[in-house]
Amino acid sequence: MHIKKIYKILLNYFGEQGWWHADSIFEICVGIILVQRTTWRNAAKGIENLKKRRLLKVKKIAEISLKELEDLLRPTGFYRQKAEYLKIFTQYALEKYGGDLEKWFNKSAEELRKELLRLKGIGEETADSILLYAAKKLVFVVDAYTKRILTRLGIIKKGTSCSEIKKMIWRELPVDLKTYKELRALFVELGKRFCKATPQCDGCPLESVCQKHI
């Protein structure tokens, strides 16, 4: 079973996901950081809290007190870390690029990735997510769901590294931004509905091609 076929099945089943229709690049970055290890529903509460207070700007976040930011992010879980992460991200963007994310992201994917990974709170997945959804770089995002799904489908072995998976996707899928954004979103959707830690295969669109339940 090829990735291309799986993509078609998922797109047909779930429809287009259209993730990250946000008001700004910065909002996308904030969303990506806030959704770490939680649901979008909870992350969105944090975004809403910031919007209500008109704080969804690089400079604003960089300058408000940590305590205030923590309180606004409480519904997102792990709010102390996330507040610190947003502080670090915004202060870096402000000092080095005057808060202009367009300017910051206008460099090669490799350079930007290295730069993002140096910031506390931005690991591999968050960096790749920012690269794809905010900086519009052609990078596939490998998350826990992607690994679990591909493992259960028998496409990768358990323990395959993120970079190996990315190379595999790169080989098998026609490379365009929209497809990468959609596929990642579709994997998450499939994961939430059917491919949880304990499989819930009843009605899964990939049930007929899934080989094992590891």
Added chain:
DNA sequence: GTCCAGGGCCTAC
């Protein structure tokens, strides 16, 4: 009450 969600950091081996 229990389990887990669109990770990452830190520490110990």
Added chain:
DNA sequence: GTAGGCCATGGA
């Protein structure tokens, strides 16, 4: 380089 503990709210 990787396995395990930790972070914390909210929904099922």
